[in-house]
Amino acid sequence: MxxxxxxxxxxxxxxxxxxxxxxxxxxxKRDSAVVEVVQDGTVIRQIDLNAVAREYSFDVFWRDGGVNTVTVRPGRICVSHADCPDLVCVNRGWLSTEVTPIVCMPHRLVIRAAGATELDAVSE
Amino acid sequence: MTKRIVRMALLTAVALIIFIVEAQIPVPVPIPGIKLGLANIITVYAMFRLGPKDTLAILLCRVFLGSVFSGQMTTLIYSLAGGLLCYASMLIMRRIVTENQVWVCSVIGAVCHNIGQIAAAMLIAQTAGLIIYLPVLMLSGVIAGLFTGLCAQFLLKRMKKL
Structure with missing residues (x-):
């Protein structure tokens, strides 16, 4: 005791x-601004934020009908709208070169650094 | 036997209500997995007053019914992973703390809950990088566990007759 x-x-x-x-x-922070949008472990989109010329949005649907609207601007990305219960992904705000990924656990959506995992980016 | 079942049912109901009410309160920090975890008060209370078997039953009922009632079946797996790891750690801790150190057991339990939860999230999202959130989640576990642990400790002392 x-x-x-x-x-x-x-x-x-x-x-x-x-x-x-x-x-x-x-x-x-990391050097690259390439991110990937991952749903349920599958990469569904890869975006180089520095190569983005003008703003656009797209929807990512989850199998229970839920949706996250992802907005991309030159150099940054965010989840601008979602119908998940906690809205952690929306409140997280913009992601540019931070290592911390945007996460929506109810819809199993992650927006993270592409290619090398964030862990590799840290060790470099 | 009847008394035991009634007591377990009562505690499950209380834990469930606490869980559902807490789910309605928005979390001020935009970090996945952070919450106060007030339902943990009941788990800690049951662990010290009723024993491990009854606590496991209460915990499992609360986790399953909680995700049914809050309509979040996808988050069930995280709650379950966190809840079971928390339970396992408290199983060990309850043997090495005194009745004035119940809060320690709760702190360790809460930290383990968050570790289990993020491990499940890393597996499901297949993103090892989520581990970057581990320190902040463990810190929140210490704070939340301290609060719920002290609540449980007061409860244990004031409700010796139940």
Whole structure:
């Protein structure tokens, strides 16, 4: 049995480490601006954001009838509209060269760095 | 026996209501998988008051019924992966904490819940890169687990007669 004070120290230390890691991971950038739109593990579109000349949108449908509207602008991409319950994907906002992918778990949609996984991008 | 079933049913109902009400509250952070997880209060309470078997039954009923009632069958697999890993970790933790350290068990459980959840998401979306969200999810697990754990600890102390 550890003392309560020991537990407090262990958990506080873990929280500090995690907070530092959070600050690092959420701010990671990569060189390429090529992203891929992945649904249920299948890549359905690959887009080089730097090659985009003008804004356009497209819909991605999920098998239960749900839909995510993806908007692409020069240099950035976002989910502009969705009918999933939590709207985490919409609230996430624009993605350009950040390593953190846009995720809509209810519709199994991920917009992530293309080719090499984000993990490879980190290690480079 | 009847008393035991009634008690489990009651706790399942309470957990389910907490779960559904919480699902209506928008999460302020746009990071997939972050939530307060208030229904965890019931899981922790049951773990220390009723024992592992009953807790597993309550947890599974809540997870299944929760995804049926909230109309999100696609998210069932994440809840289940998270819930079971959380349960397994609490199974170990309940043996090594005292009654004033229930919150520790809850913190570890919540962190494990988020690990299980993101592991399931990585498998389903086939995106290893989702692991980038692991630190922030574990941090949120510490905070949420601390809150729900303290709630459960107070509940355990105040409701010794039930």
């Amino acid at each position: 550890l003392k309560t004070r020991t537990w407090i120290i262990i958990i506080a230390a873990a929280a500090v480490v995690l907070a530092a890691l959070t600050a690092v991971t959420l701010n990671l």
